[in-house]
Amino acid sequence: MKQVSNMANTSNGSLASLLLLFTISAAITTGAAQFAVQSQNLEADNVSVVEGETAIISCRVKNNDDSVIQLLNPNRQTIYFRDLRPLKDARFQLVNFSENELRVALSNVSLSDEGRYVCQLYSDPPQEAYADITVLIPPGNPIIETREDLVSEGNETEITCTSIGSKPAATIRWMKGDKELKGRSNVDVTYDSMYTVTSFLKLTVTREDDGVPVVCIVDHPAVKDFQAQKYLEVLYKPEVKILVEFPVGLTREGENLELTCQIKGKPEPQQVNWMRVDDDVPSHAVITGPDLFIENLNKSYNGTYRCVASNSVGESYDEYILYVYDALTTTLKPTTTTTTISATTSPPDIIQDSRAGAEAQRSVDHAVIGGVVAVVVFAMLCLLIVLGRYFARHKGTYFTHEAKGADDAADADTAIINAEGGHNNSDEKKEYYI
Numbered sequence: 007m008k009q010v011s012n013m014a015n016t017s018n019g020s021l022a023s024l025l026l027l028f029t030i031s032a033a034i035t036t037g038a039a040q041f042a043v044q045s046q047n048l049e050a051d052n053v054s055v056v057e058g059e060t061a062i063i064s065c066r067v068k069n070n071d072d073s074v075i076q077l078l079n080p081n082r083q084t085i086y087f088r089d090l091r092p093l094k095d096a097r098f099q100l101v102n103f104s105e106n107e108l109r110v111a112l113s114n115v116s117l118s119d120e121g122r123y124v125c126q127l128y129s130d131p132p133q134e135a136y137a138d139i140t141v142l143i144p145p146g147n148p149i150i151e152t153r154e155d156l157v158s159e160g161n162e163t164e165i166t167c168t169s170i171g172s173k174p175a176a177t178i179r180w181m182k183g184d185k186e187l188k189g190r191s192n193v194d195v196t197y198d199s200m201y202t203v204t205s206f207l208k209l210t211v212t213r214e215d216d217g218v219p220v221v222c223i224v225d226h227p228a229v230k231d232f233q234a235q236k237y238l239e240v241l242y243k244p245e246v247k248i249l250v251e252f253p254v255g256l257t258r259e260g261e262n263l264e265l266t267c268q269i270k271g272k273p274e275p276q277q278v279n280w281m282r283v284d285d286d287v288p289s290h291a292v293i294t295g296p297d298l299f300i301e302n303l304n305k306s307y308n309g310t311y312r313c314v315a316s317n318s319v320g321e322s323y324d325e326y327i328l329y330v331y332d333a334l335t336t337t338l339k340p341t342t343t344t345t346t347i348s349a350t351t352s353p354p355d356i357i358q359d360s361r362a363g364a365e366a367q368r369s370v371d372h373a374v375i376g377g378v379v380a381v382v383v384f385a386m387l388c389l390l391i392v393l394g395r396y397f398a399r400h401k402g403t404y405f406t407h408e409a410k411g412a413d414d415a416a417d418a419d420t421a422i423i424n425a426e427g428g429h430n431n432s433d434e435k436k437e438y439y440i
Contacts, residue, residue, distance in 0.1 A: 048127045050135035055115050056142045056228045062101065063137050065108040065125030074128040075108045080121030086110055117141050117173075143200060144228035145172035150220075150236050157211050158319055159242040165207045167222030167234065175201035177225040182209070183218050213242035216272060243320030244271030248313055248358060250326070259304050259333040265326060267296035267313035275315040283310040283325070305330045326358040 047068050055061040065075055076087045085093045089103040102109040112119060120141040127133040149168045157163045167189075169176040180187040189207040196202060205222070215238045224232040251264040269275050280287060280298045288307055292299040300307060308330055314323040 047129070048125060048133045048135040050123075050125045050137040052138045052140070054140045054142060054227065056144060057115060057117060059115060061112045061115050061119070061139055063110045063112065063123055063139070065127075065135065065137075067106050067127060070105045070127075071129070072105065076126050076128075077108060077110055078124040078126065080123065082124070085123075112139075115139070115141055117143065141173070142226075142228040143171065143173035145169040145176045145203075145224060145226055145232070148178075148222050148224050148232065148234040150222045150234040152236055156239045156241055159211060159213045159240055162208060162210045163238075165209075165220055165222075165236060167205045167207075167224075169203045169224045169226075171196070171200045171202065172226055172228070173200055174227075176203050178203055178205035179223040179225065180205070180207050181221040181223065182215075211238060211240045213240055213272075216240035216242070241272050241319050244269050244275045244315040244317055244322045246313055246315050246322045246324040248311075248324045248326045250358070256331050257303060257328060258331045261303050262299070262301045263303055263328065264300075265298040265311065265313075267298075267315070267324070269296060269315045271315065271317050271319070271322075273317050273319075275317045277316050279314045281312050281314065283312055285309055287311075303328075303330045 047070070049066045049068070051064060053061045053063065063077065065077055067073070067075060074088055077085045079085050079093070083093055085091065085095075085098050086100065086103075086108060088108075089100060091098060091100065097113045099111045099113070100109075101111050108125070120139055123137045123139060125135040125137065127135075146169070149170070151166050151168075153164045165180075167178055167180075169178060175193050178189065178191055180189050187207060187209065189205040191203055191205045194202045194204075207220070217237060217239075219235045219237050221233055221235040226232065247268040249266045249268055251266050253261055253263070257263060267278060267280070269278060278296050280291075280293050287293070287298075288300055290301070296313070298311065298313075308328055310325050310327050312323050312325045314321065316322075
């Protein structure tokens with residue numbers, strides 16, 4: 007019996023222990039659930055503010071049961087207890103106080119104000135929510151520099167853009183005209199936890215880049231549209247183009263020729279020369295800077311004329327082929343002809359030719375000949391039509407003299423006997439046919 011009693015006591019003790027453990031576990035779970043629900047009642051938001059501006063800190067309570075709200079600074083000093091301000095810092099001002107919110111403004115924010123602010127709710131148990139203030143330091147004006155002020159076409163240049171003293175680090179982008187370019191950036195941290203960012207851009211320039219702005223754009227949460235720009239200065243050899251001022255059309259003997267050399271380069275070409283390939287320029291030709299004038303043309307002047315221009319970068323030229331036609335010896339019907347002369351530019355593999363108007367003249371002659379032939383063909387067709395109609399109308403009609411004189415006979419037999427050229431004269435019968 008004693009053994010059975012001991013077993014019963016042991017069983018009861020184990021059951022009591024299980025019940026106690028279950029009760030404690032349930033209590034802990036209930037308390038944790040209540041705490042989880044209560045911890046959602048107090049809310050606060052992080053704040054980013056530019057140095058010198060005003061930060062708003064808001065402690066919000068849902069379903070408040072008249073518990074007290076207070077705000078602490080990062081050093082755990084009370085800034086506001088309900089609507090009272092124990093901290094003697096006039097930059098903190100009460101914006102709103104109610105049973106559901108404590109809102110405070112901090113003006114003229116400095117870097118030393120950065121940190122974690124604490125909202126406390128005196129509930130059971132007490133609750134806390136955190137508002138982290140991040141102070142933004144805008145960068146200084148970006149500084150843009152080039153390795154050299156003047157760059158010759160085809161060469162590479164490097165442009166740098168520097169953003170100094172910002173927090174956080176800025177981002178730098180590059181634009182050339184309306185095209186975005188990619189640079190290489192380097193970030194340095196200074197002793198006071200500020201950031202300096204330098205971006206490097208390398209590009210190979212062409213003559214089309216001369217005068218084009220290269221823009222350095224600084225992106226930072228504290229500023230907008232922060233940028234600096236630099237205009238490219240590109241040196242390039244001259245562009246040469248020969249223009250025919252006179253004549254318009256074919257060049258003929260006895261006429262004058264006037265050519266102008268149009269030049270563009272950087273720097274401006276200092277020297278312009280006219281020459282005749284494989285021969286000398288006519289002795290009476292007049293050269294005035296970029297202009298060439300030759301009067302009273304003759305066929306001995308035929309040849310290739312070249313305009314050469316040079317500057318410190320290089321030399322370029324354009325060519326014009328002169329071909330002198332015979333002078334006009336006949337008087338033509340006055341016509342109005344518009345001829346377009348197309349000048350060429352470097353490279354000189356496409357050369358102007360004064361014979362360019364010959365094709366137009368041949369086209370006019372062909373048009374006249376074609377018109378005459380068309381008129382002749384049309385006249386012949388009209389004549390054939392008239393003759394055809396005439397022959398069609400008189401087809402099968404002819405006259406004979408076989409029964410001549412038979413009109414006055416009394417009967418048929420008499421008519422046959424009296425007919426001129428009757429059967430007796432049949433061998434002398436004559437016929438006429440039209």
